[in-house]
Every structure is written in structure tokens, then in C-alpha cells.
Amino acid sequence: MKRLDLQFWSQAVGLLAGAFTENEVRLCEYDGAVGDGDHGTSMLLGFSQAQKNMAERPPADIGQVFRHMGEAFIENVGGVTGVIVGSMFAAIAESTACAQELGTDDLCRAFSAGLSAMKKRGKANEGDKSMVDALSPAVHAMSAAAEQRQTPDETLRRASQAAAGGTEATRAMEAKVGRGRYQKDKAVGHVDAGASSISLIFEVLSRAAR
Amino acid sequence: MKKLINDPRNVVAELLEGFVLANEKMVYKHPRVNAAIRRDAPVKDKVGIVIGGGAGHEPLFLEYIGRGMADASAHGQIFAAPAPVIVYEAIKAVDSGKGVLLLYNNYAGDVLNFDMAQEMAVAEGIRVETVLVNDEIASAPKGKEAERRGTTADHIIIKIAGGAAERKLPLEEVVRITRKAIAGARSLGVALSSCTLPATGREIFDLPEDKIEIGMGLHGEPGFERIDLLSADQTVDRIVPRIIEDLPYKKGDEVVLIVNGYGATTRMELLITNRRIRSLLADIGIGVHGTEIGEFCTSQEMKGLSVTLIRLDDELKGIYDMPCDSAFYKKTVF
Numbered sequence: 001m002k003r004l005d006l007q008f009w010s011q012a013v014g015l016l017a018g019a020f021t022e023n024e025v026r027l028c029e030y031d032g033a034v035g036d037g038d039h040g041t042s043m044l045l046g047f048s049q050a051q052k053n054m055a056e057r058p059p060a061d062i063g064q065v066f067r068h069m070g071e072a073f074i075e076n077v078g079g080v081t082g083v084i085v086g087s088m089f090a091a092i093a094e095s096t097a098c099a100q101e102l103g104t105d106d107l108c109r110a111f112s113a114g115l116s117a118m119k120k121r122g123k124a125n126e127g128d129k130s131m132v133d134a135l136s137p138a139v140h141a142m143s144a145a146a147e148q149r150q151t152p153d154e155t156l157r158r159a160s161q162a163a164a165g166g167t168e169a170t171r172a173m174e175a176k177v178g179r180g181r182y183q184k185d186k187a188v189g190h191v192d193a194g195a196s197s198i199s200l201i202f203e204v205l206s207r208a209a210r
Numbered sequence: 211m212k213k214l215i216n217d218p219r220n221v222v223a224e225l226l227e228g229f230v231l232a233n234e235k236m237v238y239k240h241p242r243v244n245a246a247i248r249r250d251a252p253v254k255d256k257v258g259i260v261i262g263g264g265a266g267h268e269p270l271f272l273e274y275i276g277r278g279m280a281d282a283s284a285h286g287q288i289f290a291a292p293a294p295v296i297v298y299e300a301i302k303a304v305d306s307g308k309g310v311l312l313l314y315n316n317y318a319g320d321v322l323n324f325d326m327a328q329e330m331a332v333a334e335g336i337r338v339e340t341v342l343v344n345d346e347i348a349s350a351p352k353g354k355e356a357e358r359r360g361t362t363a364d365h366i367i368i369k370i371a372g373g374a375a376e377r378k379l380p381l382e383e384v385v386r387i388t389r390k391a392i393a394g395a396r397s398l399g400v401a402l403s404s405c406t407l408p409a410t411g412r413e414i415f416d417l418p419e420d421k422i423e424i425g426m427g428l429h430g431e432p433g434f435e436r437i438d439l440l441s442a443d444q445t446v447d448r449i450v451p452r453i454i455e456d457l458p459y460k461k462g463d464e465v466v467l468i469v470n471g472y473g474a475t476t477r478m479e480l481l482i483t484n485r486r487i488r489s490l491l492a493d494i495g496i497g498v499h500g501t502e503i504g505e506f507c508t509s510q511e512m513k514g515l516s517v518t519l520i521r522l523d524d525e526l527k528g529i530y531d532m533p534c535d536s537a538f539y540k541k542t543v544f
Binding site for chain 1: 264286287288289290291292293294295296318319322323326407409410412414429430
């Protein structure tokens with residue numbers, strides 16, 4: 001088990017950029033089923049830019065790591081993905097400002113703030129076939145883990161599992177937000193690309209925390 | 211995919227660079243972001259008009275900057291909305307103190323990013339209003355107009371907003387006039403083939419060689435119906451009555467008619483199509499005040515066309531007839 005300190009989160013940015021490099025094509029294919037097929041490229045662009053931001057302005061606390069990610073997505077990615085993912089990271093950054101290490105309760109608070117920001121900005125709710133459908137179960141799993149006083153690494157493991165389950169559940173959903181909503185029932189049968197990305201983020205964090 | 215491009219990641223920056231070089235006296239590129247800005251902006255006492263959206267639809271939006279037109283255009287990647295910072299920098303560059311109108315198409319990504327930019331600018335004390343274009347009737351049923359996407363009506367809506375601003379009308383008047391023009395605008399198109407994205411090189415939807423799709427969106431959003439290839443006249447008969455019924459346009463109405471090619475449609479086809487459209491309008495007694503034929507709102511190398519009607523009252527007619535001077539769209543008055 002690793003401490004979720006500044007070094008952990010700083011390294012996580014590089015790990016995320018690596019994971020999205022590997023999964024870029026797969027995520028683009030998911031998006032291509034209902035959209036124009038650039039979601040994986042957008043996610044990779046965001047994390048690559050975040051890596052650059054980190055190198056140019058080394059973070060002094062965990063809040064700054066998330067701020068770099070938020071700025072990278074909001075300022076460089078554009079589209080729906082940029083603003084939604086960027087708003088999530090920006091809210092997490094506010095919640096973790098000045099922190100040098102995150103415990104289970106801190107994780108919970110931070111990602112819960114991220115979920116609220118995502119829902120507000122994207123005007124999306126659970127069941128709309130979006131990133132919310134992965135992030136919301138992950139946040140619930142984290143809250144449950146916190147009540148049971150689980151360790152941070154176990155909390156991330158459960159969040160990752162819940163996000164993966166939530167992503168799979170989007171397969172049966174009709175899209176109600178974003179460009180996918182124009183595809184109506186044509187989207188049914190495909191997992192949501194955005195939810196898959198959120199799931200991948202938790203998978204990377206959970207693996208790194210072990 | 212066969213396209214004359216360089217690194218696909220650079221297409222937007224490079225097309226912007228090429229455009230600015232061709233129009234150096236009229237526009238400049240913002241030093242930090244992918245926005246093109248009118249060289250004499252902010253124009254004293256004039257409301258600033260900021261347009262924009264995903265790239266890949268040229269000449270929209272870029273080439274509509276100029277006198278009597280827009281003041282700046284904020285560009286995203288191909289088919290992806292511009293990031294908030296791009297729109298925000300465009301707003302700052304064109305605000306004369308009289309406020310700024312954000313005029314763009316009703317897509318989820320654009321609304322998210324422009325809204326965020328508006329919040330940033332308003333926080334600095336700039337007056338900013340938003341007007342969304344939503345002319346495409348296949349994207350949501352009648353009664354749910356607010357959910358409809360914007361398309362080719364931009365070609366004239368930008369001119370109307372730009373003309374109102376050129377008259378030095380206050381922001382609320384520019385908003386009112388622009389909204390009135392949009393309320394009377396309806397579009398519907400037909401796709402004959404898909405387009406390919408520079409980044410992936412793949413067609414974004416499958417459309418068999420002998421099929422066409424009525425109402426297909428600019429980014430492959432599904433339309434009303436997929437049918438066998440028809441003649442030009444038969445295709446018009448499937449499109450134009452739906453447009454007329456939707457508003458509805460009535461006997462005695464006067465409109466601007468736009469026949470728009472999606473990127474790989476010959477001018478020959480557009481002109482052939484125009485005859486039949488005119489005869490259908492004449493049957494009902496709808497007058498055509500102005501006709502615009504060409505490529506305005508494209509989707510890469512997609513084959514097909516769209517038809518737009520915009521109803522004009524005397525006020526809108528006056529603005530439509532005003533001279534304007536942008537790289538793509540010019541109107542002279544003798």
C-alpha cells in the first residue's frame with residue numbers, strides 16, 4: 001500500500017497519460033459508435049498537456065496537481081470532454097488545495113466535489129449515458145468504504161470496481177445528453193466512451209496505489 | 211482517406227494561418243489561441259459579435275469576419291467546440307464597452323464552452339449575451355425547437371447580427387433582431403455520402419452507394435429517413451415541403467433562400483436543385499427576396515446539400531440588403 005502523497009499524485013499524471021496513449025484507439029471506437037470518434041484523442045491530449053504543465057510548473061501540493069489537469073482539459077481540449085473532465089478536476093483541485101497527502105475521507109470529499117461539478121456543468125444525471133454513470137457509483141463506493149474506515153488503496157480499488165460496473169451498465173442506456181442523444185436507440189448496445197474514460201482513470205489510480 | 215494535409219493534429223492551426231495570410235488587411239490571429247479577429251476591433255461604440263465552433267465547416271465560421279459581419283471567430287478542433295479560453299480571448303479582443311454577442315450553433319459542446327467563457331468575461335465586467343442558432347428541423351420535433359441544432363442559417367444570421375451591430379444599435383436590440391431572424395429560419399438537408407475526419411481518416415458513418423439520408427446532420431447525426439437515391443426534383447420534393455410546413459411559411463411571406471453544398475457537391479447540382487425549389491415556393495406564393503447558392507456550411511468532403519429559408523420582415527430586409535465585407539461574403543450597394 002502506498003501513501004497517497006504529492007509524489008503519488010504527481011506520478012499518477014504520467015501514468016494516466018500512458019494509459020490513455022494505450023487506450024486512445026479503443027476509446028475513439030466507442031465514441032465512433034454514436035459520435036464522431038475523437039474522444040480518446042481528446043482525453044490523451046488533456047493528460048499529455050497536464051504532463052507538460054507539471055514539468056513547467058512543478059506542483060507544491062496535491063491541489064496544484066489537479067489544477068494542472070483541470071487547466072489542461074479546460075484550456076487545451078475543447079469539445080464536451082474538455083469542459084466536463086476539466087470541471088471535475090478543477091473541483092477536486094479546490095477540495096485538495098494545500099494538501100500533502102489524501103486519506104480516505106479526503107478522497108471521498110474530493111471526488112464527490114468532482115461529481116457535483118460534472119453534473120452541474122454537463123447538466124447530466126445518473127442514467128443519461130455519460131461520464132456521470134461511472135463517476136457516481138465510484139463516489140458512492142468511496143463513501144461506503146469511508147464509513148467502514150477502509151484504507152485509501154482499498155477505497156480506490158472499490159471505486160474502480162464500481163466505475164467499471166457503472167460503465168458496463170451504460171451499454172443498455174439510451175443517451176440523453178451530448179451528441180449521442182441524437183442517435184437515440186442506436187446508442188443502445190454500446191458502452192459510453194466518457195464513462196469508459198472515467199473507469200480507466202480509477203483503474204490507473206487503484207493499480208498505482210496498491 | 212485522400213486529403214492534402216500535414217500532421218492531422220495541426221490542421222486547425224494551419225488552416226487558420228493560411229486564412230490570415232490571405233486576408234492580412236482584414237484579420238489577425240490571436241497570438242495565443244485559435245481565434246481570428248477583425249483588425250480594427252474593437253470598433254468604437256459597436257457591439258462586438260463573436261462567432262465560432264468546431265472547425266472543418268469552412269467557410270464557416272472563420273471567413274465571416276469583417277465589416278457588417280462578425281468581429282471574431284473562435285475555433286475548436288475539427289468538429290469539436292472551442293475551449294472557453296479561446297472564446298474568452300475573442301470576447302476581450304472585440305469589446306468596445308458596448309457589450310458582446312456570442313452567436314453560435316446549438317450543440318452541447320459549444321454551449322458548455324461558450325457558457326464558461328461568458329461567465330469568465332462577465333466576471334470581469336464585460337456585458338455578454340448569447341443567441342443560439344437552431345434552424346435544423348430534423349434534429350428535434352416541432353415543439354422542441356430549443357433542442358434543435360444550428361446549421362446553414364448561420365450564413366445569413368451572422369450577416370443580420372453583424373448588420374444590426376454595424377448600425378451601432380445597443381446590445382439588446384442586436385439580440386432582439388438576431389433572435390427574430392432565427393425564429394423565422396428553417397433548414398433541412400440531404401446527405402449522399404459520409405465525410406472523413408483528418409485525425410482518424412475514417413468515414414464517420416456508413417451510407418451505401420445507392421442510398422441517401424434526408425436530415426442527416428453535419429457530423430453524421432441520423433436524419434428523418436434513409437431512402438434510395440432520387441432525382442434532384444424528387445429530392446427537393448422530400449425536403450422543401452417539410453421546411454415550409456414546419457414554420458409554417460405562408461403565402462405572401464418573403465424569404466432569403468440558401469442552397470448550400472456540403473463540401474463535395476457540384477455547383478451544377480445546386481443550381482439544378484434551385485429551379486425546383488423556386489417552383490415549389492411559387493406554388494404557395496412565397497416570395498424570394500434574396501438567393502444564396504454555394505458552399506457555406508460544409509462537412510469536409512461530404513456529398514449532399516441543404517436548403518434554408520429565412521423569413522424577412524421590413525426590418526430584416528433592410529439589414530440583409532446592407533453592404534458587408536468579409537473574406538467570404540461581400541455585398542456591395544451601388
